[in-house]
Amino acid sequence: MxxxxxxxxxxxxxxxxxxxxxxxxxxxxxxxxxxxxxxxxxxxxxxxxxxxxxxxxxxxxxxxxxxxAFMPKGLRGRSLAQQWLMWQMAGFGPMHGQAHHFIRYAPEGQEYPVNRYRNEAIRLLNVLERRLEEAAYMAGDDYSIADMATWPWVRAVRAIQIDLESYTAIRRWYAEIEKRPGVQRGTEITNERNLASLRPELTxxxxxxxxxxxxxxxxx
Ligand SMILES: N[C@@H](CCC(=O)N[C@@H](CS)C(=O)NCC(=O)O)C(=O)O
Missing domain, CATH: 3.40.30.10 (Glutaredoxin)
Structure with missing residues (x-):
């Protein structure tokens, strides 16, 4: 931002x-x-x-x-941006976070939490895909803070072994946002290696x- x-x-x-x-x-x-x-x-x-x-x-x-800035005009537009921002804060982020925890950091072999959070992560990606089939960005025609909040978690899905191949709308949206000069500058510091490694070694x-x-x- x-x-x-x-x-x-x-x-x-x-x-x-x-x-x-x-x-x-x-x-x-x-x-x-x-x-x-x-x-x-x-x-x-x-x-x-x-x-x-x-x-x-x-x-x-x-x-x-x-x-x-990055907030649509008018009550409807503002509400849409807030709805999708809250959806990210309360659902997409925390569920993807738990999926990362159980798939990448927890002791291996725990089938129940791995399935539970991978299923939720996928379900939420499906919700996002449906939304991006009907609108260019999460809150409508324009890029907003809702997209900003969600994009980094989508960027990290390969680390939880989710393939975006079948998510056509998400891939279109993801690529458009990735091209933005502000996004390029803002993501320079991300540790790509950490994102790519499935099970980081922790002391x-x-x-x-x-x-x-x-x-x-x-x-x-
Ligand atoms: N709801 C919080 C979540 C923040 C959060 O979980 N941050 C992680 C890093 S992405 C963290 O600080 N983890 C360290 C810890 O849990 O000790 C937000 O969106 O700001």
Missing amino acids: LAELDVPHRLIPYNMLAGDHLKKEFRRINPNGKLPAIVDHAPQDGRGPFLVFESGAILLYLSEKHED EEAWSNLFGENMLKSGR
Whole structure:
């Protein structure tokens, strides 16, 4: 979003495997201790820095701050963008996240959760495919913050062994968004290798930072 808006910003990479996100300083920015979060040093009211967490809230905040950027005009259009953004936040993102967890990070051989979350991931891709058969973008004719929120999870599906071959509308939409200069700039930092490797090797320490005792301790 920041690259698309072309506003000055400083990106601070956090290494989750090393537990950077568990530090007290970061919890002051995001009480939920997760990435991403932003600090706006130039808020509209001219008061001190403003902190925003939750990716959907960050997208809405930046859109509103920048004259409703990437938000359709009119009540219907706005509502459509919000509906699909909420759908991503509450469904597509969390379900794909769990699919990544059980397929890539959990001990192998757990058939039930792997099937459960792969099925949900596929069901949600089917919902997206139907939507993109009837509209160019998720909220209608134009690219919006709903597409921005969803595109990165679609980008990651090969790591959960889902093939997009039969998803014609999603592939059309995906390729159009991938060409955008803002998207190219904004994705430069993604670790492609990590996305491609099916089961990343985690040290005990990294595991604990992500899913275990270190993660729990940090929030107490
Ligand atoms: N609903 C949150 C989800 C944030 C989230 O789960 N972020 C992941 C990285 S993509 C994270 O920080 N994981 C570290 C952890 O769970 O300890 C959002 O959309 O901002």
